[in-house]
Amino acid sequence: MVLWIEFIFILFLIYISGERLSFYGDRLSSRAGISEGLIGVTLISAVTSLPELFTGISAVNIVKDNNMLFGEILGSCIFNLTIVSIMSFTLKKSNLFTIISKRFKKTSLLTGGLLLSVAFFLKVRFPSIGFIGLQSIIITFFYFGILKIIYNKEFKPVDKEEKSSESLSNIVFKFSIASVVIIVTGLYLPVLAKKIAIKMDWTSTFMGLLFIAMVTSLPELVVSYSAAKRGFFGIAIGNIFGSIIFNILIFSIVDFFYIKGTIWKIESWSNFWTAVVVGGISIFAAFSGKIIKSRISQIIVSLFIILLYVLVLSLSFVS
DSSP, rough: HHHHHHHHHHHHHHHHHHHHHHHHHHHHHHHHTTOHHHHIIIIHHHHHHHHHHHHHHHHHHHSSHHHHHHHHHHHHHHHHHHHHHHHHOOOOTTHHHHHHHHHHHHHHHHHHHHHHHHHHHHSSOOOEETTEEEHHHHHHHHHHHHHHHHHHHHHOOOOOSOOOOOOOOHHHHHHHHHHHHHHHHHHHHHHHHHHHHHHHTTTHHHHHHHOOOHTTTHHHHHHHHHHHHHOOHHHHHHHHHHHHHHHHHHHHHHHOOOTTTOOOOOOOOHHHHHHHHHHHEEEEHHHHGGGSHHHHHHHHHHHHHHHHHHHHHHHHOOO
C-alpha cells in the first residue's frame, strides 16, 4: 500500500512539472523566437529521455545485458508513437496525424529512416574502432545531421505576435526547475515500478513487463499530453519524435561508456523487428494526413498502433 501511495505521489509530481515544462516551453518559444517544434524535438525531448539514458548505461555496465538495453530503448520508442494514439482518443477536436504530416513530415521520415538503420545495424556486422562500434559513430553523425536538416527545413525561427512579457532569464529558470523535477522523478519511477512488480509478483509475467515499460515512458506521455491539451502541438509532437531520435543516440552514448567492447554484438530478432515496426509507423505517420481524415479512421489507426505495441512487447517477453 505504501509503495502505491508513493507511486501516485510521484505521478502527481510528474503531472504538475510536466504541465509547467510544456507551459514554459511555449513561453520560451515565444520569448526567444524559437519554433515550438524545435523546443520539443531538442530541449524537452532530452529532458524526458534522460531516464532511458541512465537505465541504458546501467543495463550494460551493471546488469551486463545488451539485449535489455536494446529492448528498453526500442520499447520506449514504440511507446512514444503509441502516445499519439492515446492522445487521438482524448483530443477529439484535433487530428494529430494531420498535424504530423503537415508540420513534422521531414522529422517523421528522418526518424523512420534512423530506426530502419538501427534494424540494419543489428543484422549486419560492422568493424569496431577500439571498443566503439562503427554503428555508434554513424548514428551520432545521423543524429546531428537530422537536427540540422529539420532546423533548416522544418523548424525555422518564428516571430510571434503575442510575446511573453516575462524576462527570458526568468522563463529559463522556471523551465529548468520543471526539467529537474521531471528528470529526478523520471529516474526514480522505474525503480519504484520494479519494487511494485516484485511486491505484486509480476516480475516474470507479461503484466510486469507492460507495467514497467509504460512507467519508464510516463514523462513523455505526461509532457506531450499536457502540451497538446493546451494547444501546444509543436511541443507535443516535437517531444515524441525528439525523444525517439534521442533514444537512438543513447545507443552511441552507452557504447562510449561500455569499454569492454561494442554493444552491437547481440543476436535478437525481437529487437530487429521492433526497430522495423517503429520505423515503419514513423514513415507512415509522415503521409497519414492524406489517409486519416475522419474520426473513425483516427480510431482504427490508433487502435492498430496500440495493438502493434502490445504485440512487439509480447514478442520481447517470449524471446
